[in-house]
Amino acid sequence: MTRQLTLLCCAGLAVAAAARAETPFLDNPAEPTEGRVTVALVQEWQLGGETDDEHFFGIVGEVFADDAGNVYLVDNQLSEVQVFDPRGQWLRTLGRRGDGPGEVRNLRTALLMPDGSLGLVQAFPGQVVTVQQDGVPGLTMVPGRSDPTSGGFMALNTAFSRGGTLAFSGTRMQRREQSALRTSYLATYSPDGAALAEVVTKDLETEMAATRISEADEDFANERWTVGPDGLVYVAPARNGYRIDVHAPQGSLVRSFGRAYQPVERTAAEKEQVKDTLQPWRRNGRESLQFDVLDTEPDILRLHVLPGGEVWVLTSRGVRERRPGEMAVYDVFDPQGRFVRQAGLACAGDPRSDALFPVAADRWVLVRGHAEALRSLFGMMGTGGEAASDVLLEIVSYRGQG
Numbered sequence: 001m002t003r004q005l006t007l008l009c010c011a012g013l014a015v016a017a018a019a020r021a022e023t024p025f026l027d028n029p030a031e032p033t034e035g036r037v038t039v040a041l042v043q044e045w046q047l048g049g050e051t052d053d054e055h056f057f058g059i060v061g062e063v064f065a066d067d068a069g070n071v072y073l074v075d076n077q078l079s080e081v082q083v084f085d086p087r088g089q090w091l092r093t094l095g096r097r098g099d100g101p102g103e104v105r106n107l108r109t110a111l112l113m114p115d116g117s118l119g120l121v122q123a124f125p126g127q128v129v130t131v132q133q134d135g136v137p138g139l140t141m142v143p144g145r146s147d148p149t150s151g152g153f154m155a156l157n158t159a160f161s162r163g164g165t166l167a168f169s170g171t172r173m174q175r176r177e178q179s180a181l182r183t184s185y186l187a188t189y190s191p192d193g194a195a196l197a198e199v200v201t202k203d204l205e206t207e208m209a210a211t212r213i214s215e216a217d218e219d220f221a222n223e224r225w226t227v228g229p230d231g232l233v234y235v236a237p238a239r240n241g242y243r244i245d246v247h248a249p250q251g252s253l254v255r256s257f258g259r260a261y262q263p264v265e266r267t268a269a270e271k272e273q274v275k276d277t278l279q280p281w282r283r284n285g286r287e288s289l290q291f292d293v294l295d296t297e298p299d300i301l302r303l304h305v306l307p308g309g310e311v312w313v314l315t316s317r318g319v320r321e322r323r324p325g326e327m328a329v330y331d332v333f334d335p336q337g338r339f340v341r342q343a344g345l346a347c348a349g350d351p352r353s354d355a356l357f358p359v360a361a362d363r364w365v366l367v368r369g370h371a372e373a374l375r376s377l378f379g380m381m382g383t384g385g386e387a388a389s390d391v392l393l394e395i396v397s398y399r400g401q402g
Contacts, residue, residue, distance in 0.1 A: 045088030049394030102137030163231030197251025257337025309335030
């Protein structure tokens with residue numbers, strides 16, 4: 001008999017399901033009320049690539065901006081964050097690889113902390129190393145360290161600080177006699193790292209001798225959540241099933257909305273590509289592992305909440321069903337969760353290899369070569385070595401029109 005991973009039903013999931021059942025769900029039709037528009041993205045500035053000898057980027061996995069419009073490029077390979085002003089002029093570099101003050105290893109992402117400092121989020125061991133804007137090292141925060149029941153090992157994945165809410169997604173691991181219990185979680189915290197509320201959790205028990213990895217079991221909302229300007233947490237908890245839950249920082253469910261959606265079927269070649277992304281699991285003596293891959297793509301890939309409260313949702317259809325010249329098509333919901341329009345963003349880019357990051361209501365930053373660089377990152381992390389990439393990333397800032 002094949003030994004597989006065991007998915008545990010925990011009390012947290014039951015409580016969350018009960019809360020969703022009691023909260024009215026705004027179920028929108030498949031088509032938006034205002035139709036579809038094309039937004040032309042006009043280039044402001046460009047950095048990196050083959051023609052720029054002045055700026056070099058390793059693996060830029062995340063981009064965001066502060067209230068002044070300064071752009072922060074999170075470099076996972078170099079474990080640093082480069083900061084540019086709204087015109088694309090370099091301002092400073094914060095953080096670096098190491099174990100000293102203001103240094104991290106395995107930089108996963110970064111965020112602006114409530115006090116204005118920059119938080120460097122280290123993947124493992126999970127911690128946030130803060131650096132002041134002038135480069136002076138600050139304190140180190142470990143989310144949930146004050147929780148006496150947490151125990152085991154902890155890794156951090158994604159993080160947001162906005163509207164007074166500080167939130168992280170990550171994983172806790174506890175070893176047992178013949179297995180390991182892995183808890184994926186999305187939770188909110190106080191500025192000193194004390195846990196406030198767990199918004200979504202999922203437990204997975206792995207047998208030490210397991211021979212199969214299930215994509216369904218491994219799925220968690222690490223990339224399908226964000227924090228809005230109002231401090232509310234927006235999350236798509238299910239891989240398939242177009243639903244967005246909105247939580248207060250204390251964890252309570254405020255509202256839910258979604259729309260009718262038909263999942264995208266994968267081809268045989270696409271399923272093989274997914275298996276390739278799971279190859280790092282075969283390292284460290286587990287070459288015999290087999291992978292159970294799902295037949296469909298995730299419905300929702302990423303969420304963004306713009307300053308005015310509109311929710312922009314990138315779906316698997318949004319990267320496939322594009323008009324000529326469009327980089328991606330977003331579903332746009334108003335602050336109440338009504339599906340008002342679809343917006344096709346037109347610029348020179350390919351969603352299969354590049355990534356667009358919203359940094360303001362009408363401003364986007366494109367990372368050209370993003371997907372290949374990330375594949376390099378996760379492949380190297382699977383071997384336990386330092387991340388490395390020979391991709392020449394190009395960073396382009398756009399202003400939206402139309």
